[in-house]
Amino acid sequence: MRTVYVNGEYLPENEATISIFDRGFLMADGVYEVTSVLDGKLIDFDGHAVRLERSMSELDMRSPITKEDLLEVHRELVRVNEINEGLIYLQITRGSDGDRDFVFPDPETTAPTIVLFTQNKPGLADSPAAKKGAKIISIEDIRWGRRDIKTVQLLYPSMGKMMAKKAGCDDAWLVEDGFVTEGTSNNAYIVKGNKIITRQLSNDILHGITRAAVLRFAREAQMEVEERSFTIDEAKEADEAFTTSASGFVMPVVEIDGVALGEGVPGTIALRLREIYLDEMRKAAI
Incomplete structure (x- = not known):
């Protein structure tokens, strides 16, 4: 069973949950990145991190994590899930203030939702x-x-x-x-x-x-x-x-x-x- 990351916690995948009022679920109000892993290492992490920041900026979303901490989360998921070749999926949504509304919630009081999980893909490079x-x-x-x-x-x-x-x-x-x-x-x-x-x-x-x-x-x-x-x-x-x-x-x-x-x-x-x-x-x- 995979270990995943949800809002600051590492959890077994079957224990990971988000709110049904999350705007990513209700409005597709979120961004994502996919980073490849080869030989247990991250491919072009900096490029993905920069584009992630740009995507959030274009949607007036605030980041829930620093680039340095995000790198450590990626590395930890690679380690605990023993990924040699595969992918890390990252998604950040605007979160939820507790109910459905077309109007954005206040970013000062509503924390974004961040989720990461791995996908093991042996033979990814030799496709x-x-x-x-x-x-x-x-x-x-x-x-x-x-x-x-x-x-x-x-x-x-x-x-x-x-x-x-x-x-x-x-x-x-x-x-x-x-x-x-x-x-x-x-x-x-x-x-x-x-x-x-x-x-x-x-x-x-x-x-x-x-x-x-x-x-x-x-x-x-x-x-x-x-x-x-x-x-x-x-x-x-x-x-x-x-x-x-x-x-x-x-x-x-x-x-x-x-x-x-x-x-x-x-x-x-x-x-x-x-x-x-x-x-x-x-x-x-x-």
């Missing part, structure tokens, strides 16, 4: 899915306009993954005004003529922590990167494609809407970036 590559469908992007804030409003992304599953595929890319925004839980990329193309940062997409690292490594490896919007039709004609996320790292894409990319196998640039990312992030893990 069979990455060797096979993902098949993608495209769906309309009808989410709210502040996708740069990592909120717990994940119903439509979940529906998108279910649409992909029903179509015999692995995931979906979201399309707005003819252009790909991102995947259901990842950033999206295509490769054409050895150029990596991915949508520029804005409120339209999540500012991915893995995205930032991968683009930095790509440029350091003298790969050409262009940050701009691209269409699904352009993606179908690409030489290869991939996604990035904290849990999937760099995931090759081999098919979009039934159209095979290149030879229909993971592309060389995606595989090379995955290799570089895992190598560099393991060196920097804490």
Whole structure:
């Protein structure tokens, strides 16, 4: 049985509770982060901590914990749950002042709710899915306009993954005004003529922590990167494609809407970036 963290306490998972009036439950009024663990160490913790603070700031939420204490909670959960490869899920909500109301509770008198738990994922780095590559469908992007804030409003992304599953595929890319925004839980990329193309940062997409690292490594490896919007039709004609996320790292894409990319196998640039990312992030893990 896992040990989890709830509002300052380490508890067995079956003893962990929050209020039914918590705004995360009633209003999806919360933010989250997922940090990967490789070799028992945290991958890009600082990046996730900085984005967490930004998400809370954008929603006028106050943090219930310092960055230093948050790091110690992460490390303790890795230790007690004996995680070598896996994930740590962190969620902070606005909490509750005891009843349901659309108006925010007073932040001076209402403590946020903080929850963390681990997921053991042996073989996370050596993923069979990455060797096979993902098949993608495209769906309309009808989410709210502040996708740069990592909120717990994940119903439509979940529906998108279910649409992909029903179509015999692995995931979906979201399309707005003819252009790909991102995947259901990842950033999206295509490769054409050895150029990596991915949508520029804005409120339209999540500012991915893995995205930032991968683009930095790509440029350091003298790969050409262009940050701009691209269409699904352009993606179908690409030489290869991939996604990035904290849990999937760099995931090759081999098919979009039934159209095979290149030879229909993971592309060389995606595989090379995955290799570089895992190598560099393991060196920097804490």
